Amino acid sequence: MLNIDNNNYISKIYSKSIDLHQFKDESYHSRNKNNQDADNQEEANEDDIWERLNYKCQNEAKQYCKSVYQDLKTQKACDVFIFEQNFDLQNKILTHNEKYIDYERKQKLQKAINAIMAYQDKNNLVDYHPNINTISGEIKELVDKEMTAQQKNKWWGHKQKEEKQQNTADIVKVRNIIHQSLQPYHKDYTNSPKQGEIQAYFKRMRQNNGYDQWGKDSKTSFSEFLWLPAVFEFSEKNQMYEVQGKLFHPLEQCPDLAELKQELGYLLTYFSKPLQETHDHFKQLHYKLMHDYSDFDDGNSIQDVKSKVDFSQKIHAIVKISEMEIAPNSTYSGQWHVEGFSSDNILYTCLYVIEHDENLVDGKLKFKRTPRSDDVPGDPYEQEQCAHQYCPNYEYLCDPDKVIPLGSLDIKENLMIIFPNQNIHKVKGIKNVTDKPLKRKIIAFFVVNHEDQPFTVNDVEFIKSIEVIKDYRLRDMYERSKNKQTEAQSFNYCEH
Numbered sequence: 001m002l003n004i005d006n007n008n009y010i011s012k013i014y015s016k017s018i019d020l021h022q023f024k025d026e027s028y029h030s031r032n033k034n035n036q037d038a039d040n041q042e043e044a045n046e047d048d049i050w051e052r053l054n055y056k057c058q059n060e061a062k063q064y065c066k067s068v069y070q071d072l073k074t075q076k077a078c079d080v081f082i083f084e085q086n087f088d089l090q091n092k093i094l095t096h097n098e099k100y101i102d103y104e105r106k107q108k109l110q111k112a113i114n115a116i117m118a119y120q121d122k123n124n125l126v127d128y129h130p131n132i133n134t135i136s137g138e139i140k141e142l143v144d145k146e147m148t149a150q151q152k153n154k155w156w157g158h159k160q161k162e163e164k165q166q167n168t169a170d171i172v173k174v175r176n177i178i179h180q181s182l183q184p185y186h187k188d189y190t191n192s193p194k195q196g197e198i199q200a201y202f203k204r205m206r207q208n209n210g211y212d213q214w215g216k217d218s219k220t221s222f223s224e225f226l227w228l229p230a231v232f233e234f235s236e237k238n239q240m241y242e243v244q245g246k247l248f249h250p251l252e253q254c255p256d257l258a259e260l261k262q263e264l265g266y267l268l269t270y271f272s273k274p275l276q277e278t279h280d281h282f283k284q285l286h287y288k289l290m291h292d293y294s295d296f297d298d299g300n301s302i303q304d305v306k307s308k309v310d311f312s313q314k315i316h317a318i319v320k321i322s323e324m325e326i327a328p329n330s331t332y333s334g335q336w337h338v339e340g341f342s343s344d345n346i347l348y349t350c351l352y353v354i355e356h357d358e359n360l361v362d363g364k365l366k367f368k369r370t371p372r373s374d375d376v377p378g379d380p381y382e383q384e385q386c387a388h389q390y391c392p393n394y395e396y397l398c399d400p401d402k403v404i405p406l407g408s409l410d411i412k413e414n415l416m417i418i419f420p421n422q423n424i425h426k427v428k429g430i431k432n433v434t435d436k437p438l439k440r441k442i443i444a445f446f447v448v449n450h451e452d453q454p455f456t457v458n459d460v461e462f463i464k465s466i467e468v469i470k471d472y473r474l475r476d477m478y479e480r481s482k483n484k485q486t487e488a489q490s491f492n493y494c495e496h
């Protein structure tokens with residue numbers, strides 16, 4: 001069920017603002033009426049009374065706004081399709097008793113993944129996700145130089161906040177079973193008949209210096225790494241989506257890969273109807289720019305190209321399967337992020353937590369979103385002053401650089417969801433309260449806008465060894481850590 005965010009909170013904040021405005025007017029006038037015969041001294045205090053009333057209303061508005069935001073944080077994640085049993089539309093509060101749907105082919109899928117992991121173990125193909133701290137001086141220098149050049153070209157650029165990067169290497173170890181970072185396009189190690197088109201695509205994306213299709217800052221990989229999706233085509237004969245061509249370059253020789261491809265086809269078929277339903281909802285929405293620089297039209301437009309996309313015949317999805325091991329007696333939290341750069345052109349994430357040790361507790365997946373045009377009731381330019389006067393978060397709610405809380409979901413086994421790439425999200429507090437390391441496993445399909453970004457893993461031949469690709473991966477990771485799309489973009493690849 002798609003849990004829709006109907007923006008009531010903004011109406012509440014506005015209504016409160018209007019109420020306070022009326023309260024102030026009425027209080028002031030009734031005082032004046034009572035003081036009609038007052039002496040000059042009383043008249044001199046009029047300004048003072050007005051100020052005090054104003055101050056009282058402002059405070060009350062702030063408190064009210066805060067309480068609305070607190071409520072938002074306790075709700076079950078909105079703007080997310082949740083595969084939940086007994087979904088109750090009336091109950092939007094997260095109760096922690098949510099029961100996720102059991103996927104019918106779960107065991108077959110687990111078996112297929114286990115066969116791949118055994119093959120990787122045997123053939124020295126196990127890949128643990130590298131730690132950003134292992135990046136060498138040379139790569140750092142290269143990316144930093146490029147970043148400085150980019151910043152100089154950006155006259156409007158808001159400063160990236162220098163955040164403390166949390167080093168989670170001792171807490172979580174991530175094994176990449178299938179991972180986009182081991183097969184991205186890069187001209188240095190791939191051959192492609194479409195190389196010219198891909199370069200032209202990067203050029204076009206770089207020229208768009210405004211906002212992406214979700215109203216976020218548009219960010220393009222300047223090192224020209226492109227995460228490549230696999231192609232899932234709908235087979236009329238078998239009534240399901242099937243992988244066409246390659247899934248994952250390092251494993252194409254593995255005899256067990258066919259089984260995994262088939263199971264992933266079943267899983268994506270299971271996701272496909274809700275995916276289309278989610279897309280039908282989000283492609284209608286419009287994103288608003290209420291930006292300081294809106295007088296300058298060049299580059300300040302939303303590239304809203306998602307409405308053309310239809311998933312009935314094919315889905316291009318970047319497939320990721322990871323196993324995370326969380327250290328004994330520790331708590332893992334991720335960082336706020338969206339998936340990929342704008343150039344990776346990801347529209348939706350379909351996520352399935354296929355395994356999650358029951359002794360990993362308290363984990364939450366939190367969401368926020370960028371503002372939309374329907375956030376402000378009516379035309380803001382025609383709003384009465386009274387509606388704005390005591391709406392302390394007016395700028396916050398309407399600024400595209402800021403984001404609105406959408407609630408959260410419990411992370412536990414069988415969590416299955418679809419969410420648009422407007423939703424900035426973060427894993428919060430998965431606790432391992434035992435003395436042993438504990439594991440969880442996830443499958444994600446990052447669904448790509450195949451109308452705007454048509455290139456797939458089938459268009460590319462990898463001509464260098466996996467070691468070369470791994471070296472380049474560090475450069476890609478470092479760039480992603482520096483060239484963030486939101487104020488708090490994760491430097492690492494997503495870990496749900």
Ligand SMILES: [Fe+2]
Nearest residue numbers: 339494495496
């Ligand atoms: Fe993510």
